[in-house]
Amino acid sequence: MALRRDLPFGPPAAGVPLRLAFVGQQTYFRACALDEDSARVRTTFVDYRAGRDPGLMRAKLDAFAPHAVVVFRPETVPAGLLADLPAAIVGFLTEPISRQAGPGRAQAVHWDLEGRRRDMAGLDPANVDRIVSFDPMIVPTADEFMEVWRSLPIPVADRLYRPVRRVHGTPRMLFVGRSTVHRERYLIDVKHRFDCLHVAFGIQVEELETLLDRHQITFNIHNEPYPSFENRVFLHLAAGHLVISEPLSPTHGLEPGFDYVEVSHPEDLVAVATEARAFPDAFHRVRVRGRQKAEQVRASRAWPALVRDLFADLAAFGTGRQVPDRRRTLSGAAGA
The missing domain is CATH 3.40.50.2000 (Glycogen Phosphorylase B;)
Structure with missing residues (x-):
């Protein structure tokens, strides 16, 4: 997949708060998200899970106009839904899946793990710029669907x-x-x-x-x-x-x-x-x-640091998402 390096999004300008959105099932992931409204960061949480209205989720993101988005369980998001969202998007893998065997280690195979692995087939790389895994040991398996960028434990809300x-x-x-x-x-x-x-x-x-x-x-x-x-x-x-x-x-x-x-x-x-x-x-x-x-997993430390590194990595290596440059689109429409 060709990587796009001229990104139509980026971090906020100096003095402007980072607008950070979280997407996921709130009964599980609000406890992991950052909840802040300050000169540093402004956040929102968009409640979404498989089977819910994806159009409503996308409309809430558009209304918030985030600089960056964290999507818990990105494999549940319909294909292409976030492909043109002008924000840096990281998908967070939160579910255990089958692990590949390593030196001196038997492969962990279980019907529940295999079911969750099959769910990973719903992951559309066009929806996210990078993938983070809660478990480094599932990375070889997850890489079959999209290369994992990082692995770290899921943060905990400051509250x-x-x-x-x-x-x-x-x-x-x-x-x-x-x-x-x-x-x-x-x-x-x-x-x-x-x-x-x-x-x-x-x-x-x-x-x-x-x-x-x-x-x-x-x-x-x-x-x-x-x-x-x-x-x-x-x-x-x-x-x-x-x-x-x-x-x-x-x-x-x-x-x-x-x-x-x-x-x-x-x-x-x-x-x-x-x-x-x-x-x-x-x-x-x-x-x-x-x-x-x-x-080490306090949300007010972990999430801003991850997003900062995400912007730096995207600036250096680009993204596979083909996000349209809305600034150019609007400029062309105005000229017409």
């Missing part, structure tokens, strides 16, 4: 960060995520023994804030029995929670036993939850370390 406070009384337990057989296998005993709240459906970020304030211990169980890294890990670490998780892959720099507690079997989960409930102070340092590590 969800909390200081780590000492627990007074009995800590409360929380799991946010849809119910699957694998997850219920891990959680069933904890639910029966303790007051553990399971939020099984997507919720608005305002409701999530309330839940984060009321709980101190959270669990991270994979969707199915395959390795991954869920964005809820950093989200709960940012809130100052003790995170008890299945092994993470990749770890994104988190260290088990220091930043979170790792468990490999349902019996281990019950044992750690029992101890953490009875002796919450014993895990205070883990919560503090995890909260410190969560700073």
